[in-house]
Every structure is written in structure tokens, then in C-alpha cells.
Amino acid sequence: MFAISSKELEKSYGGELVLNKINLEVDTGQFVTLLGPSGCGKSTLLHIIAGLEDQDSGQLDCQGQPITGPAQNRVMMMQEAALFPWLNVEKNVAFGLKERNIDKEKRLELAHQELKKVGLADVKKAYPHQLSGGMQQRVALARSMVLKPDILLMDEPFSALDEQTRFKLQQELVKLWQNTDMTIIFVTHSIREALLISERVLVMASNPGQIKAEYELDLPYPRKPNQQKIVNLEAEILEDLLSEDDQKQKALIEKVAG
Numbered sequence: 170m171f172a173i174s175s176k177e178l179e180k181s182y183g184g185e186l187v188l189n190k191i192n193l194e195v196d197t198g199q200f201v202t203l204l205g206p207s208g209c210g211k212s213t214l215l216h217i218i219a220g221l222e223d224q225d226s227g228q229l230d231c232q233g234q235p236i237t238g239p240a241q242n243r244v245m246m247m248q249e250a251a252l253f254p255w256l257n258v259e260k261n262v263a264f265g266l267k268e269r270n271i272d273k274e275k276r277l278e279l280a281h282q283e284l285k286k287v288g289l290a291d292v293k294k295a296y297p298h299q300l301s302g303g304m305q306q307r308v309a310l311a312r313s314m315v316l317k318p319d320i321l322l323m324d325e326p327f328s329a330l331d332e333q334t335r336f337k338l339q340q341e342l343v344k345l346w347q348n349t350d351m352t353i354i355f356v357t358h359s360i361r362e363a364l365l366i367s368e369r370v371l372v373m374a375s376n377p378g379q380i381k382a383e384y385e386l387d388l389p390y391p392r393k394p395n396q397q398k399i400v401n402l403e404a405e406i407l408e409d410l411l412s413e414d415d416q417k418q419k420a421l422i423e424k425v426a427g
């Protein structure tokens with residue numbers, strides 16, 4: 170049984186086809202990245218998987234059951250940490266456990282454990298505005314992980330961070346994932362990021378959004394950007410995306426020129 174699977178999934182907005190025939194099979198415990206240019210439908214696909222939006226047609230299952238809305242076993246993490254500014258770090262992390270009938274003491278204990286894993290147990294009494302962007306995203310990660318999701322959906326969570334902080338968080342995320350059975354579907358437009366963290370990269374193209382190519386990365390962790398295989402694949406995928414762009418440009422010029 171797949172963690173997530175879809176067949177011929179489609180979605181349009183205002184008559185524009187945004188997702189075209191998406192066929193997806195994500196194994197339980199897999200780390201999959203959706204890689205593609207801005208506007209190719211990555212977030213839309215992730216929101217549909219999260220149950221926050223409906224597809225127009227096609228099948229979409231989570232663990233063999235149709236997805237009909239949000240569920241506790243699928244947790245979404247966004248680009249902005251979106252922490253509650255009036256709650257301290259530990260209360261931010263513990264917050265989502267409220268609706269799970271866990272008493273307060275236990276909630277704070279679970280939050281503490283999760284904050285320890287992201288190296289922030291020492292600042293659990295601090296408020297979000299006192300933290301750097303990288304620390305805020307670590308808190309957001311702890312807040313997601315404390316819910317013990319089967320499937321973690323991540324929409325460009327590290328895009329706003331500086332290079333070295335981003336690299337560190339990528340490495341930490343991989344470690345956290347390796348210590349669980351969690352499935353991760355991670356969205357990025359960074360080829361390098363996709364290659365550094367995931368087991369499988371699904372390359373998307375736009376107009377209409379579709380999955381265009383797929384790469385299985387049989388490379389051990391931790392990975393480095395200067396590894397030959399990563400460097401080669403990065404160039405190959407970039408070439409691919411550029412030629413796609415060229416074709417789109419030509420088609421557009423022909424259309425405009427009649």
C-alpha cells in the first residue's frame with residue numbers, strides 16, 4: 170500500500186488547467202521531492218494531498234483510502250514559520266496537541282523532547298520574535314514533528330533562509346526523517362536542495378503543471394553539494410528545465426506571431 174497515490178489527478182483554476190494527469194505513487198517512509206519552476210502547480214498539488222483543496226477529477230488516496238479532507242496523520246509545513254507571536258516556543262510546539270486530548274504537562278513534555286531534537290530545548294521560554302529565521306523554522310519543524318505525522322508535507326520550508334542555515338536544516342531534516350517511518354513530500358524549486366535531501370525527485374513542468382521526469386537517487390546520506398553525482402545530476406536537470414523553457418518560448422512566439 171502506498172502512503173500517497175494518485176491516478177490522472179487534474180485541477181483547473183478559472184478554466185486554466187493547473188495540474189494535468191498527475192500519477193503519483195509514494196511508498197511509505199519515502200522522502201520525495203516535487204521540483205519545478207514557480208507556478209507549475211507544486212503548492213496546489215501539496216494542498217490537494219493535504220486535503221485543503223479538492224481535485225477536479227482523478228483518484229487520490231492516502232494509505233489506500235480516498236482523501237476527502239485534512240487528517241491528523243498528514244501535516245503541512247509552510248515557507249513562513251507562522252508561529253503564534255504571543256506564545257513562547259514550547260507553547261507553540263505543544264499547541265497542536267491540544268485537540269488530541271493530551272494533558273498540559275504531557276504536552277509540554279512532548280514539546281520539550283521535540284525541541285531537543287532540533288537543538289532548541291534551551292530557548293523554549295523565548296518568544297518567536299527573539300529567534301532568527303533558521304531557529305523559527307526549527308520551531309516550526311518541531312511543531313510539525315510533535316504531531317507524529319505519517320506524512321509530512323513541506324512547501325519550500327527553507328526558501329527564505331541564508332545558504333548555510335538552509336544547508337544545516339536540510340541535513341537536520343534528513344536525520345530526523347531517518348529516525349522515523351515518516352513519509353515526506355517536499356516542495357522546492359532548488360535543484361540542489363532536491364538532490365541533497367531526497368530519495369526520489371519528481372521534476373514538474375508548467376502550462377499545464379505536470380510531472381515530467383523522475384530521478385531515483387541511490388546516494389547515501391549525508392550528501393554534499395560537490396559530490397560528483399550531485400554535480401552531474403544538477404547540470405542534467407538544469408539542462409532539462411532550460412530546454413523545456415526554450416520549447417515553451419518558441420511555442421509562445423509561434424502563437425503570438427500566428
Ligand SMILES: Nc1ncnc2c1ncn2[C@@H]1O[C@H](COP(=O)(O)OP(=O)(O)O)[C@@H](O)[C@H]1O
Pocket residue numbers: 182183187205206207208209210211212213214
Ligand atoms: N486559489 C487559486 N486561484 C486561482 N489560481 C490559482 C490558485 N492557486 C494557484 N493558482 C494558479 O495555479 C498555478 C500554480 O500555482 P501554484 O500551485 O502556487 O504553483 P507553485 O507552487 O509551483 O509555484 C499558478 O498559475 C497560480 O496562479
Ligand SMILES: [Mg+2]
Pocket residue numbers: 211212213324
Ligand atoms: Mg508554491
